[in-house]
Amino acid sequence: MREYETVFILHPQVDDAGIDREIEAVSQIVAGGKGEVSGVYKWGRRRLAYPIRKVQDGVYTLIRFRAEPPVLREIDRRFKMNESILRHLTTHASGDPTAPDFRSRDRRDRGDRGDRGDRGDRGDRGRGRGGRFDDDGGDDADEAFGREGRRRSRGASGPRDE
Amino acid sequence: MAKTVKKKSARVPRRKVCKLCLDRVEQIDYKDERRLMRAITDRGKIVPRRISGNCTPHQAQVTRAVKRARILAMIPFVADSYR
Ligand SMILES: [Zn+2]
Numbered sequence: 001m002r003e004y005e006t007v008f009i010l011h012p013q014v015d016d017a018g019i020d021r022e023i024e025a026v027s028q029i030v031a032g033g034k035g036e037v038s039g040v041y042k043w044g045r046r047r048l049a050y051p052i053r054k055v056q057d058g059v060y061t062l063i064r065f066r067a068e069p070p071v072l073r074e075i076d077r078r079f080k081m082n083e084s085i086l087r088h089l090t091t092h093a094s095g096d097p098t099a100p101d102f103r104s105r106d107r108r109d110r111g112d113r114g115d116r117g118d119r120g121d122r123g124d125r126g127r128g129r130g131g132r133f134d135d136d137g138g139d140d141a142d143e144a145f146g147r148e149g150r151r152r153s154r155g156a157s158g159p160r161d162e
Numbered sequence: 163m164a165k166t167v168k169k170k171s172a173r174v175p176r177r178k179v180c181k182l183c184l185d186r187v188e189q190i191d192y193k194d195e196r197r198l199m200r201a202i203t204d205r206g207k208i209v210p211r212r213i214s215g216n217c218t219p220h221q222a223q224v225t226r227a228v229k230r231a232r233i234l235a236m237i238p239f240v241a242d243s244y245r
Contacts, residue, residue, distance in 0.1 A: 007193075007234055009234065009235065048235035049232070049235045049236055049237050049238040049239075050235055050238055050239060050240075050242075052235060058235065060234075062193075086235075087233060087234055087235060089230060089233050089234055091192070091230065094189055094191060095189060095191030095192075095193055095194065096191065096193060096194075097193075100193045100194065100195045100196075100236070101195060101196055
């Protein structure tokens with residue numbers, strides 16, 4: 001039996017009892033399939049990166065469990081029928097199951113870029129593949145995974161496209 | 163009028179190295195929102211390998227993680243300002 005994890009997002013109007021009901025429902029399915037729940041992580045209410053069914057927030061929960069594949073299918077089936085589940089995703093268990101640090105999504109925390117235009121993701125395209133990027137793409141490369149903070153320095157140099 | 167021979171500015175191509183390899187990152191998790199935010203552009207697109215310098219296995223992991231995180235509304239498909 002493999003270990004899996006399911007993250008589901010509940011409608012923000014669901015109360016604590018409702019959350020526990022869903023957790024219980026998943027646990028039942030897992031137990032019914034001779035699996036076992038190894039952990040429940042309530043991330044709580046968080047802002048969604050984009051609205052889902054007209055709501056901006058969702059209540060996140062992650063459940064880790066060991067089970068056979070039919071259990072996964074059953075969980076998926078039940079979630080799909082459940083109106084209060086905005087989203088769900090089951091994957092192999094990996095990484096830190098606790099609530100991620102979401103603050104970084106907030107633009108303000110990313111260095112007050114406010115309404116500054118995009119630097120033009122693809123503005124560079126026309127310049128061909130000739131490797132121009134080593135010069136002016138330097139920032140981008142760092143940005144991809146570099147230490148934080150480089151983005152800020154880019155300033156208004158990038159072409160805008162609006 | 164002879165074309166002035168423009169001296170091509172000597173741009174030494176530097177070999178990009180995969181930062182994830184340098185940092186010995188083994189697994190990229192879709193829940194690692196901080197990291198994923200840095201793997202996408204302002205628009206929300208995945209930073210291409212030619213820019214990020216990621217190696218193939220790492221880029222594949224990044225891509226997968228970004229897509230999962232998008233499904234769970236942890237990161238945007240398209241940045242707010244462009245919707
Ligand atoms: Zn790598």
